[in-house]
Amino acid sequence: MGNPPQTGQPGWYYRLSSFFRDKFGEPVYKIPLDAGFSCPNRDGTTGHTGCIYCYNPSFTPFGRDQNFISITEQIQSGKKKNDRVNYLAYFQAYTNTYAPPEQLKKLYDEALNDSEVIGLSIATRPDCISTEILNLLENYACRCHLWIEYGLQSAHDQTLARINRGHSAASFADAVKLTRGRGIYICAHIILGLPEETPAMMLETIDFLNRCRVDGVKFHHLQVIRNTPLAEHHAMGQITVYKKFGDYIPILCDCLERLSSNIIVHRLASQVTSKEFLITPHWPESAGQIAYAVERELKKRGTWQGYRRNGI
Numbered sequence: 001m002g003n004p005p006q007t008g009q010p011g012w013y014y015r016l017s018s019f020f021r022d023k024f025g026e027p028v029y030k031i032p033l034d035a036g037f038s039c040p041n042r043d044g045t046t047g048h049t050g051c052i053y054c055y056n057p058s059f060t061p062f063g064r065d066q067n068f069i070s071i072t073e074q075i076q077s078g079k080k081k082n083d084r085v086n087y088l089a090y091f092q093a094y095t096n097t098y099a100p101p102e103q104l105k106k107l108y109d110e111a112l113n114d115s116e117v118i119g120l121s122i123a124t125r126p127d128c129i130s131t132e133i134l135n136l137l138e139n140y141a142c143r144c145h146l147w148i149e150y151g152l153q154s155a156h157d158q159t160l161a162r163i164n165r166g167h168s169a170a171s172f173a174d175a176v177k178l179t180r181g182r183g184i185y186i187c188a189h190i191i192l193g194l195p196e197e198t199p200a201m202m203l204e205t206i207d208f209l210n211r212c213r214v215d216g217v218k219f220h221h222l223q224v225i226r227n228t229p230l231a232e233h234h235a236m237g238q239i240t241v242y243k244k245f246g247d248y249i250p251i252l253c254d255c256l257e258r259l260s261s262n263i264i265v266h267r268l269a270s271q272v273t274s275k276e277f278l279i280t281p282h283w284p285e286s287a288g289q290i291a292y293a294v295e296r297e298l299k300k301r302g303t304w305q306g307y308r309r310n311g312i
């Protein structure tokens, strides 16, 4: 059942901002980067069309569809215009371990060259990791703060096939096993509301994350983005989304109740770089309002993160 939040404690769920405050004594911000990588699910190695919901410019501010600029320039332009701040260089676009280790090293070193960048966050696929790359990352983890973010989306192989992920849940579990014990923090990305997924299936994905003992999770709600296969399914009337954010809060809170209390919540819902990319759902609420609604709902229920964790 975990422990109830106390006054002065992080809150009803374990926020990334609380983790950073405890670890560094001050806030840490992520600067999203596009390092020019490709993706095996797009270049024909695993698939040609990508995951059915994916259109990278919709979530990467420095998307290469605009003018591509260097890592150093992206970091400079992503900084907040105030006092000295700590940053993580967030290698976000496409698959950020999909290159030979020497090429990866050059890019990661360029990011860490900035004195305000205290670490890296590297988003990738679970089938794009190797002992060689993990050895490289382990070296970074000895001298800076390092997260690896593995896309899972669902623990159900039939869903993964439906959304054309090109890997299985077992491949995610293997990647986590290979990564653990190297000083690297592991975050999983999941999507709530995927086609044909029931609430029970989503909760099973949470149980799976608990069993894998990841350190963090990013929740996304299903969004239909222009220029994606999902948009075509939507046009044919095959896709249901959480129309209002109020429809999403209950399942999100169910998942938080089930999530182990020591797993850090990086994000509660999807974001888009521009509403122009988004077909549906259009929620007027900000990320802060969603966080507030989650806290209010958990308070109303008298529960908190980990309250209903299955005995694993």
Ligand code: SF4
Binding pocket: 039, 040, 041, 042, 049, 050, 051, 054, 055, 056, 093, 094, 095, 125, 151
């Ligand atoms: S979501 Fe990630 S893995 Fe899927 S197609 Fe897009 S970049 Fe590739």
